[in-house]
Structure formats: structure tokens, C-alpha cells
Amino acid sequence: MTFKPAKWPRDLRSTEWFKGDRKDAIYHRGWIKAQGYPDDLFDGRPVIGILNTWSELTPCNANLRELAEKVKHGVYEAGGFPVEVPVFSASESAFRPTAMMFRNLAAMAVEEAMRAQPMDGCVLLVGCDKTTPSLLMAAASTDLPSIVVTSGPMLNGNFRGEQIGSGTHLWRFSEAVKAGKMTSEDFVASESGVSRSVGSCNVMGTASTMASMAESLGMSLSGNAAIPAVDTRRRTMAQMSGRRIVQMVKDDLKPSDVMTKRAFENAIRTNGAIGGSTNAVIHLLAIAGRVGVDLTLDDWDRCGRDVPTIVNLMPSGKYLMEEFFYAGGLPVVLKRLGEAGLLHKDALTVSGGPIWDDVKDVQNWNEDVILPTEKALTQTGGIAVLRGNLAPGGAVLKPSAASKELMVHRGRAVVFEDIDDYKAKIADEDLDIDETCVMVLKNCGPKGYPGMAEVGNMGLPPKILRRGITDMVRISDARMSGTAYGTVVLHTSPEAAAGGPLAVVRDGDMIELDVPNRRIHLDIPDIELAARLADWTPTVPTPDGGYAWLHHAHVEGADTGADLDFLKGCRGNPVGKDSH
Known part of the structure; x- marks a missing residue:
């Protein structure tokens, strides 16, 4: 079959691999087509990399294989060519000594996977704590059009009639055992009640916080953050995101267009309003460093100090992520911030429009979950940035907790x-x-x-x-x-x-x-x-080799995001020389 010319208004990045009758193009097309793809998928349409952090050792992300299929449907519907690519998945529940040690390794690996392969845009399938920032860091470094789809939180936990939260009640029950108020047998019995389904933690932990950060940064479609992992609307969100990334490539809408200083200020204020994790401080500083935005600890205190915490979720409050979704989710919080003058309403999102257009008409369906300002958990939420002779570079504390x-x-x-x-x-x-x-x-x-x-x-x-x-x-x-x-x-x-x-x-x-x-x-x-x-x-001691040595030698302090010093800054996505 004759190779067709590009239908798009410009040659895309992937055409450097696939276009024409050159030996190199025939080599690249032939190997991909060996999987059963028809000729017309190589007609110049955008190639969309579905970067999937699914792993059976990352239970937060256990539904991402299914979501990848829905993304593919959306990409095909919009005229793109989806290719699923498994990438480094840093599991919070399995990695030792800590998943945080491997966030930067994951970001580096994913960045090079994006840069070295024929992708015009990317869907970032994430969920577990470090998977979201690591893939956002990679996208910021390459500046390829990208959109985030998270796995979603697991179902509410329940143990002997009590609503319990993943993580939060692990700490509480552990302390109760040490205090002699709970038996070890009951502690073990609570295990299945804490983790009732696939998905990330059902409290406002780091995974739900980073999903909210992605949405408030404008890097996911509105409403993505809170949809439960097993809810059919999570699959719909994946398919709609697949459709959207194709148009983003056509419009050349890049992470650097979305993740501006104003977007990061929106995210910081959002973190205060939701009672978000202190880990968001390190991750947003690292992401900003990759995209080239000057973000500091002082910005966290300046923007977040006077934001009331209005989301009544564990560990700061009472409820879990299911109730947050049913109440209206993050769009309601963003609307509240906008009404209070605490949101840059004109900040661009991956939808192609300003963030305010996505949230201005939403409703709050439960004011005990998303509280009125006068009933906030704390009127001065956010993250407190402390300084003094014990912490000249700064330290943080979460007032709502x-x-x-x-x-x-x-x-x-x-x-x-x-x-x-x-x-x-x-x-x-x-x-x-x-x-x-x-x-x-x-x-x-x-x-x-x-x-x-x-x-x-x-x-x-x-x-x-x-x-x-x-x-x-x-x-x-x-x-x-x-x-x-x-x-x-x-x-x-x-x-x-x-x-x-x-x-x-x-x-x-x-x-x-x-x-x-x-x-x-x-x-x-x-x-x-x-x-x-x-x-x-x-x-x-200094590690004697391997990634541990590289990390120890090049990791920066928590006050600037704990990234590796040689990875900071947006390096773009140039096409390298073909060796074939």
C-alpha cells in the first residue's frame, strides 16, 4: 500500500521516524506494523504515548491497564495513534528503603523514554504517591503536550461499623495497640477493612493531594482528582482525556503553557483548602524546577498562609474521598477559592481554556464535607514554613493536622x-x-x-x-x-x-x-x-555504587524539591540522529 502524505497542518515529531520511503522510515514503520497495525495509522496523525505506571506491586495503580484501553478508544476517536508504554512505577507500599528515593530515577527514566521515542503527546497514567510527580517532572523536562489521568481513590474503608481511612487508621490503630487499647488480633483483622478496592489512599493523603495538585495546576481535565477508582466515571474520564490529548497536540499546547507561576500559586492555595499533604511542597518545588518556574518555600507561605481548610477529610477531618467526590470534588473547592479572590481565574488548563470556565457553575452537594468558610477546620490552613537557627533553610508543618x-x-x-x-x-x-x-x-x-x-x-x-x-x-x-x-x-x-x-x-x-x-x-x-x-x-556513609551513589552525590535539599541537580530545567524534546 502506498504511504500517504501527512494530513495534519504540520509535520509532527513522530514523522521523523515514520514518514516517507527512506530506509529509516521503512525500518521504523515495519517493526511497529509487525504487531498488526494498518498502513493508515502512519499517515502523519499524532502518535500518543500512553505512559502507564501500572504494576501488580503498585496496588494504587492496579486499574491503569483497564484505563489505558479507554484512553486508546479516545485517542482513536480523535484521529490519533495510541501506543501504550510501561514506565517506571515507584510503589509507596513496596519500595525500600523508600519510594521517594526513586522519584527522581523514575522522572529521569520517563523523560528519556519520552524524548527517545516517536511520541507527539503523552497521557500520564499515574496514581500512587510518587508516580504523579515523577511523570509530571518528566513531562515538564521534555515539554511534550501531556495530560494527567489518575487511578482514583479506593472505596471507603469500614471496620466493625466504623468508617476508617487507609493510612490514617494504620497510624491510629498502631498507637492504640501500643497504648493497650487494641489487641494485635484486632489490628490484623482491620487490614481488609482498610483497603477495600484497588486505587490510592481514600484519605487526603499524598496520592489524593497530588491528583488535586495536577487538577489545580491545569494538567488534568476538571473533576479528575476525586473520582473513585472503581467508578465508571473514572473510565469515562480516561476516554475523554484520550480524545483531548490529540487536540492538544494539534494546538501544540505544552506543559510550559499550562504550568506557569500563576498555576503553581493556584495549586498552593488549593493544597491549603483541601488540607493537603506536606509532600506536595517537595513535589511542586521539583516540578517547578523542571519547567523553569521560580518557586520557593516563601511562595508556599505567602500563598497558602491565609487559606482556610474547608475540605473535611481525614487525616485533618471526618470524611473520606468518596464523600468528597459525591459533594462535587475539587471543582467546588476551586470555585470557592475563585469567589474568595484566591484563584487566578485566567490560568490556562489542558482543556484549552481558563480554569474558571471549568468550575464557575458547579454546586456543592454536601456542606458538611466541603465546609462553608466560616466553619473551616482551620482559618489559617496551608503549609506553615518555619525558619530559625534550627532550620535556616526552612522547615514545614501542617496546621490542619x-x-x-x-x-x-x-x-x-x-x-x-x-x-x-x-x-x-x-x-x-x-x-x-x-x-x-x-x-x-x-x-x-x-x-x-x-x-x-x-x-x-x-x-x-x-x-x-x-x-x-x-x-x-x-x-x-x-x-x-x-x-x-x-x-x-x-x-x-x-x-x-x-x-x-x-x-x-x-x-x-x-x-x-x-x-x-x-x-x-x-x-x-x-x-x-x-x-x-x-x-x-x-x-x-557514602554509598559505594549504583543509583544510591548517584542519588547521594547529586540530590538537593528538601527546601528546593530534593531533585537531582543535573535534572533541573526544561531540556525540550529534540529528535536525535537515526542510527539505521
Whole structure:
């Protein structure tokens, strides 16, 4: 059959592989056609890469194989040629030492998969915590037209008549066992009630937060974030996204057109309104660094500080993601922000129009789930960015998940040098600690863990829990799960393993936390702090090879997104030389 000329108004990127009667074109077309594709799929129409993070070891994304088929339907309907490409899937529930260590590796691998292969546009099939930011980082680096489709949250959890949330009740039940209020047998029995279906966590954890960040950034179709994984409307969303990406390629609508500074400001305010995960701070900083937007921790405090938290979901509130979807989902939140003057209404989205057009006519169907402003969980939500001599590069705290009575606190430091030291000491009945103390965990940052694990929400000592105490001030250079809660200071920068002040805190030092004034202070004289830092020597060994070495050598601090230094910036998608 004669090869047909391109029907599109311009040659697309994929035509460099497939167009014409050159030896190279025949080579590329022939191998793809060997799978049974007809000639006319190579007539110049856009090739859409469906980048699929499905894996049986990533249960959050277990429905993405099915969704990929719906995306294909949409792409074909709009005149495109869909090709499904499995890509690196960093599983939160399976990867050790932590999925965060592999976010940057995934982003690098996906970026090169996009750049090296004949794709004109991409559908990013994501869901689990690190899969969403890693693929957004890759798309930002290549600047190929891209649209996000998330797996969606799992069904509501239920255990013996009580509504329970994935992750959130794992922490609560674990503490209850240590306090002697729940048996180990009951804890195990709760397992199937927590995880009732495929999909990501059903609380406002990191996965649901990052789905909301993608939508508020304008990188997914309106309403994508909250649709449950098993709901038929999730499949419809996938098919509509497949249709839309073809038009995006035709219009040359790229991530850099959508993810502007104004879009990131919308996302920061959205995070405050939903009571989103502290992990969004690191991920948005990293994504912004890839697309070339100047975003800092100060932007987080400036934009998010006075945003009320109006989404009444665990871990900050009462409900789960199903109720959020039934109430109207993220479009209702965005409309509220717009009505309050807290949304850049003209920010462009992948729909091709301004974000306000997508949300201005939506309704709130449950005002106990999406609260009126006057009934907000907290009037000053968002992420509090703390600074002081203990965190000159900044640290973060989530006010909506913290105890009000601890937001201003002074206490004696009880220090754990690393996570193994914590595990060895925490259950010791002779540990010199009470509820007024400040628990300090070192060497759990990007270099120190390595990878910056979600261990910052340290469990309290059993002897404290047995007295009915459920929260204490905790400080570390680690992260915590978006499903977790407590008065927890995280991402302390510079981290201990890099010689930050956290590294030289000692048992008995007094630490002052003042969240309203955004202050975190180690109460020792400046001259003593300087002397301690001068005497400090690294305690975290350098990995002897492999990706762990590369990560340790090149990872930046949490305050700038913990990306690898050589991956920052948009490098575009030039077509390389053909070797055939």
C-alpha cells in the first residue's frame, strides 16, 4: 500500500521516524506494523504515548491497564495513534528503603523514554504517591503536550461499623495497640477493612493531594482528582482525556503553557483548602524546577498562609474521598477559592481554556464535607514554613493536622540520631521523656535515610500513650505520610547528613516552636552553635555504587524539591540522529 502524505497542518515529531520511503522510515514503520497495525495509522496523525505506571506491586495503580484501553478508544476517536508504554512505577507500599528515593530515577527514566521515542503527546497514567510527580517532572523536562489521568481513590474503608481511612487508621490503630487499647488480633483483622478496592489512599493523603495538585495546576481535565477508582466515571474520564490529548497536540499546547507561576500559586492555595499533604511542597518545588518556574518555600507561605481548610477529610477531618467526590470534588473547592479572590481565574488548563470556565457553575452537594468558610477546620490552613537557627533553610508543618495547644511550645529535646536509634529506644520504659519534651530525629533527609523516608511522624513512647497522650512536638529532616497527623515539624533544612544545625542538637537542649510567628529555635548561644557545627563530622556513609551513589552525590535539599541537580530545567524534546 502506498504511504500517504501527512494530513495534519504540520509535520509532527513522530514523522521523523515514520514518514516517507527512506530506509529509516521503512525500518521504523515495519517493526511497529509487525504487531498488526494498518498502513493508515502512519499517515502523519499524532502518535500518543500512553505512559502507564501500572504494576501488580503498585496496588494504587492496579486499574491503569483497564484505563489505558479507554484512553486508546479516545485517542482513536480523535484521529490519533495510541501506543501504550510501561514506565517506571515507584510503589509507596513496596519500595525500600523508600519510594521517594526513586522519584527522581523514575522522572529521569520517563523523560528519556519520552524524548527517545516517536511520541507527539503523552497521557500520564499515574496514581500512587510518587508516580504523579515523577511523570509530571518528566513531562515538564521534555515539554511534550501531556495530560494527567489518575487511578482514583479506593472505596471507603469500614471496620466493625466504623468508617476508617487507609493510612490514617494504620497510624491510629498502631498507637492504640501500643497504648493497650487494641489487641494485635484486632489490628490484623482491620487490614481488609482498610483497603477495600484497588486505587490510592481514600484519605487526603499524598496520592489524593497530588491528583488535586495536577487538577489545580491545569494538567488534568476538571473533576479528575476525586473520582473513585472503581467508578465508571473514572473510565469515562480516561476516554475523554484520550480524545483531548490529540487536540492538544494539534494546538501544540505544552506543559510550559499550562504550568506557569500563576498555576503553581493556584495549586498552593488549593493544597491549603483541601488540607493537603506536606509532600506536595517537595513535589511542586521539583516540578517547578523542571519547567523553569521560580518557586520557593516563601511562595508556599505567602500563598497558602491565609487559606482556610474547608475540605473535611481525614487525616485533618471526618470524611473520606468518596464523600468528597459525591459533594462535587475539587471543582467546588476551586470555585470557592475563585469567589474568595484566591484563584487566578485566567490560568490556562489542558482543556484549552481558563480554569474558571471549568468550575464557575458547579454546586456543592454536601456542606458538611466541603465546609462553608466560616466553619473551616482551620482559618489559617496551608503549609506553615518555619525558619530559625534550627532550620535556616526552612522547615514545614501542617496546621490542619496539628494540635492547637502545641502550636506554641517550648520543650526539652530528646534526640534520636537516626531511625535505628529511635527504634531501639522508643519503647524503653527508662527513656527520659514526658509529653512536654520535643522528639528530635536526625539523618532522615534526602541524603541521610537515604531518600527521605516518611518517618517524621514518630510514634510516641508507649508509656506516654498509656497515659492518654496522643500528640507531642516532633522535629526531623524526614517526611511524613500525607495520611498521618500530629504536631510534626518536617523537611528541616539543611538536613543533618549535610551538616545542618539539626545534626548538633543534644539531649536536654531547649527548643522553641512558634507556628503563628513561623519560628523554630534551638535555645543555645550562637557561639556554642557555631562551635558544635565546626566540630561536626559526617556520620552517614557514602554509598559505594549504583543509583544510591548517584542519588547521594547529586540530590538537593528538601527546601528546593530534593531533585537531582543535573535534572533541573526544561531540556525540550529534540529528535536525535537515526542510527539505521
